[in-house]
Amino acid sequence: MSTARLTRVSGALAEAEPLPQCALYELARVGQRGLLAEVIRLRGPTATLQIYEETAGLVLGEPVAPTGAALTVGLGPGLLGSILDGVGRPLGRLAEQSGDFLAPGVTAETLDPESRWAFTPALAAGARVSPGDVLGSVEERPGIRHSILVPPGISGELARLDAGTFSLADPVATLTDGRTLGLVQRWPVRRPRPVARRLPDDRPFVTGQRVFDLLFPAAEGGSIVVPGGFGTGKTVIEQSLAKYGDADIVVYVGCGERGNEMAEVLHEFPRLTDPATGRSLMDRTVMVVNTSNMPVAAREASIYLGITIAEYYRDMGYRVALLADSLSRWAEALREISARLAEMPGEEGYPTYLATRLGQFFERAGRVTALGSPSRTGAVTVVAAVSPPGGDFSEPVTQAALRISGALWALDPALAHQRQFPAVDWSMSYSLYARRLETWFESQAHSDWGELRRETLALLQRGQELRDIAGLVGPEALQGTDRLLLETARVIQEFVLGQSAYDSNDAHSPVAKTALLAGLALQLQRHAQALLASGVAFEQLDLGPVRRALALVRSAPVAAVEARAAEAAFCIAGLSRAAAT
Amino acid sequence: MTRLTRTYHGASGATGPLLFLKDTRRVALGEWVEIAQADQPLRRGQVIDAGEDTTVIQVLDETLGLAPARAAIRLTGNVPTAVVGRELLGRSFNGVGQPLDELPPPIGEALLPVAGAPLNPARRLRPTDRIETGVSAIDGLNTLVRGQKLPVFSGPGLPGLELAGRIVEWSRAPGARPFAVIFVGMGLTAREAEHFLDRFQRAGAMERSILYLNQARDPSIERLLAPRFALTQAEYLAFETGLDVLVVMADLTSYCETLREVATARQEIPGRRGFPGSMYTDLATLLERAGIVEGRAGSVTQIPILTMPDDDITHPIPDLTGYITEGQLVLSRELHRRGVEPPIDVLPSLSRLMNAGIGPGRTVPEHREWANQLYASYTQGREARLMAAIVGEAGLSEPDRRALALADRFEKEFIGQQERRDLGQTIAIGWALLESLPRDDLLRLSEPTWDARPSRLTQESR
Incomplete structure (x- = not known):
């Protein structure tokens, strides 16, 4: 029995001694109420702990008991649909114990130990198993098979493997050496789960958002950073991806964000259906929620918890999207703890290891061949929002995240103020995946996808230059062809890139619709340009009907998109008729 | 936590608002x-760093004349608590809950720790009930809902x-019930x-307030506790007695400056502009208490007010606040100079919870499209105004000229207002402005919305 006692409490940090035998990142229970804490520094007999719960009221001299294990999460059936805090406690069951407000010292297992599952074995006694092998499966949610995997580090011969209904505490398999395996495996959240092989990024994570799919596509298994000042729509983008992104499983990490927004997600998701499967969105979602007023150390842990759960489903062969909102709050938690440790600060007070930690986190994204047999391919795609102070992207968190991610979706407050959503600054955003993914888009969406993309970007670029000039001399002073370009760039902004998350027909745009809209805008440019070349004056072009027709394509229900697009094309062709009269 | 009190005679040091105790x-x-x-008024403080070597106490009162070696420091064994209850309505207190109105201290219905506890996010209810503030820029374009925190920058x-003041005076909770109003002054001038207060009294709001x-002349550290006393009371009234509570906090900038004062005295590593790195978390512990x-009837809605130093919205105080709150109402010096009152610049203003409070069955079916179109046309007009300053109005294209005219009218007729307007009036003014433009300038409006526009409906009913 430990006799360690608290010798200092300051914010989320505490010191205790004597704890000479402790390990780094070992969990401990602090005080009479048994607050959850993690050892983050050891110096002689003194251990420094970060406490995952509210520390007010902790008294010097209260006992501290190390647990001998690191922060782990129980992985098994029942994760889907659950809402966890930053260290993996289900918020619903915490409320049953402590009421509407969170009380320190209350614990609950991530998975309900009482829950029972019908297990179907995939192997039989006598089979040799090694890490990652599929022992069998349970149906976790209607239509979602949850494979029970041999945990990393365990191999041997199966002595028994039973079909039947088991609780999470029951063994389902016994090895010949007597070890048993159950439906749940524990895994330390700070350690990446092993894989057999990493695969190249040549498949897209289709977002259903035109501006991303067309201009700055995400790779499945890629990592994307979304920086934007407040009010630029980061959260709406993350939520749209959670709803419409083409993933089997979504892990949503609300890291230091707003409680009311989480309430909105929790209200909305169970009522929304996955467009691909028709099931409730909550059936494929795990939520990790640590709002800004919840303890700061748990916020630091929350992204690791989220990505560990994502890796676990990846190992079953699922394509998982991990949506983190926001990494800046995680970095700030790191900074707060580092400051209390009196560590020498790096840039803007962030610890010097900020970039390393971020790198380790982003590297857990990827498309992989999972360990074990049968062979499975899975992916974890990370889309992380960043909240740069003052909207200034030169700050350390944004910069560190950019160096290690594959795409940048930069959000622009000026566009947001105009209510132009998604408020993506196309001149600043980029995707390193774009070229590689062209092959896929050309085979699946549109044979000229690469061309569409390049032409659209070039038009936007030229439009931007002209707008700057027009700002000096007035649009009336520009030549007809330039005024047309300006107009087409505006059409692209508004009807191709602009997409309303609140229009049920347009909140999700299949790639075919994206290609159609982009194609129409380019067709408008080509056709009108030809008319100007033939001597028609810009003033004679009546673009009003074209714009209205494009608005109708954009808001048409999926089944009507093609018909509306044909009408718009007819409208564009009609420009010459109108100009002739 | 109620434990024995202990008294230490003599502290080892003091600096600014801090007092240091050794070997505790x-x-x-x-x-x-x-x-x-001796010869000094009793001072109050709070332990902000507990250590057996050194314990740091933050002193709430003026430390002028405090002699650490001669002081007797009594540790009470309690965390700060507030007396809460319905009988506090109609009364006024200082930043630590002592009466300012010469009446005896309230007995109250409960004694609660002022730090509060985080609301379990899974127990939160999504805010959806619109609050009618009577201000067009809010009700029409940045709708406030019950349970939201919407600051004024x-x-x-x-x-x-x-x-x-206007919002407090004009606001109606859903069902036209009046709000209980809690006003927290932090570093306000007399x-x-x-x-x-005058506005309060004239509106007859005192008995439900x-x-x-904590005024500018009061001890600054008290500012850190004043909002916590107020919010503890607000939570009690809302969640235990079922009232809809509106909390107005002014000025958050003074609060943050006090945070910085304490952090500097503690020699913490400063973040941006010297503000402590933990300021985001600290502000969240106030603002998330909305x-x-x-399963509970009442609600806490917050309207914090802050002063952007040098009108700079990227300053850490508005910046961090904006990341926590569900939107912001931004005041514009330009509009104020031109005499538009209230000078709300709707472009950088935002209500994140607006969509949940508007639309069919809540306000008018076309509310979202109507607002989007007003935003789009007004933005175009503002851009045109900038361009006209350089190239002259004659250099503008025809649609830009129309948008510019609309922007001028929008500021004068829609944003500017002297009297309370109900939502119907607000929507009607917006439509009148929109209908001054041709259909081709109004592409954020769908065909059905356009077809159902008020003027056409009236024509048809004739």
């Missing part, structure tokens, strides 16, 4: 402290407090406080 045992983090010294000399006033709880 069984001190609790957050513990309430009383500091006695003001600037030096801009009428932020004035706007808050003139500001008086002006606001509670004031917690909301609605499943």
Whole structure:
């Protein structure tokens, strides 16, 4: 029995001694109420702990008991649909114990130990198993098979493997050496789960958002950073991806964000259906929620918890999207703890290891061949929002995240103020995946996808230059062809890139619709340009009907998109008729 | 936590608002402290760093004349608590809950720790009930809902407090019930406080209000506790007695400056502009105490007011606040100079919870499209205004000229207002402006919305 006692409490940090035998990142229970804490520094007999719960009221001299294990999460059936805090406690069951407000010292297992599952074995006694092998499966949610995997580090011969209904505490398999395996495996959240092989990024994570799919596509298994000042729509983008992104499983990490927004997600998701499967969105979602007023150390842990759960489903062969909102709050938690440790600060007070930690986190994204047999391919795609102070992207968190991610979706407050959503600054955003993914888009969406993309970007670029000039001399002073370009760039902004998350027909745009809209805008440019070349004056072009027709394509229900697009094309062709009269 | 009191004679040092104790045992983090010294008034403080080597106490009162070696420091064994209850309505207190109105201290219905506890996010109810504030820029374009926190970003000399006064006076909770109003003054000047109180009294809002006033002349550290006393009371009224509570906090900038003062005295590593790195979390522990709880009747809605230093919205105070709150109402010096009152610049203003409070069955079916179109046309007009300043109005294209005319009228007729407007009036003014434009300038409006526009409906009914 430990006799360690608290010798200092300051914010989320505490010191205790004597704890000479402790390990780094070992969990401990602090005080009479048994607050959850993690050892983050050891110096002689003194251990420094970060406490995952509210520390007010902790008294010097209260006992501290190390647990001998690191922060782990129980992985098994029942994760889907659950809402966890930053260290993996289900918020619903915490409320049953402590009421509407969170009380320190209350614990609950991530998975309900009482829950029972019908297990179907995939192997039989006598089979040799090694890490990652599929022992069998349970149906976790209607239509979602949850494979029970041999945990990393365990191999041997199966002595028994039973079909039947088991609780999470029951063994389902016994090895010949007597070890048993159950439906749940524990895994330390700070350690990446092993894989057999990493695969190249040549498949897209289709977002259903035109501006991303067309201009700055995400790779499945890629990592994307979304920086934007407040009010630029980061959260709406993350939520749209959670709803419409083409993933089997979504892990949503609300890291230091707003409680009311989480309430909105929790209200909305169970009522929304996955467009691909028709099931409730909550059936494929795990939520990790640590709002800004919840303890700061748990916020630091929350992204690791989220990505560990994502890796676990990846190992079953699922394509998982991990949506983190926001990494800046995680970095700030790191900074707060580092400051209390009196560590020498790096840039803007962030610890010097900020970039390393971020790198380790982003590297857990990827498309992989999972360990074990049968062979499975899975992916974890990370889309992380960043909240740069003052909207200034030169700050350390944004910069560190950019160096290690594959795409940048930069959000622009000026566009947001105009209510132009998604408020993506196309001149600043980029995707390193774009070229590689062209092959896929050309085979699946549109044979000229690469061309569409390049032409659209070039038009936007030229439009931007002209707008700057027009700002000096007035649009009336520009030549007809330039005024047309300006107009087409505006059409692209508004009807191709602009997409309303609140229009049920347009909140999700299949790639075919994206290609159609982009194609129409380019067709408008080509056709009108030809008319100007033939001597028609810009003033004679009546673009009003074209714009209205494009608005109708954009808001048409999926089944009507093609018909509306044909009408718009007819409208564009009609420009010459109108100009002739 | 109620434990024995212990008294230490003599502290080892003091700096600014901090007092240091050496060799302390069984001190609790957050513990309430009383500091006695001969010939000096009793001072109050709180443990902000508990250590057996050194314990740091934050002193709430003026430390001028405090002699650490001669002080008797009594650790009370309690964390700071507030007396809460319905009988506090109609009364005024200082920043630590002592009466300012010469009446005896309230007995109250409960004694609660002022730090509060985080609301379990799974128990929150999504805010959806619209609050009609009577201000067009809010009701029409940045709808406030019950349980939201929507700050006013003001600037030096801009009428932020004035706007808050209007909102308090004009607001109706759903079902037209009046709000209980809790006003927290942090570092307000006597003139500001008086002006606001006067407005309160004239509106007849006093008997459903509670004031917690920490004025500019009061000890600054008290500012850190004043909003916590107020919010503890607000949560009690809302979640235990079922009232809809509107909390107005002014000025958050003074609060943050006090945070910085304490952090500097503790020699913490400063973040941007010297503000502590933990300021985001600290502000969140105030601002996240807004909301609605499943199965409970009342609500806490917050309208914090802050002054953007030098009108700079990227300053850490508005910046961090904006990341926590569900939107912001931004005041514009330009509009104020031109005499538009309230000078709300709707472009950078935002209500994140607006969509949940508007639309079919809540306001008017076309509310979202109507607002989007007003935003789009007004934005175009503002851009045209900039361009016209360079190239002259004659250099503008025809649609830009129309948008510019609309922007001028929009500011004058829609944003500017003297009297309370109900939502119907607000929507009608917006439509009148939109209908001054041709259909081709209004592509954010769908065909059905356009077909159902008010003027056409009236024509048809004739």
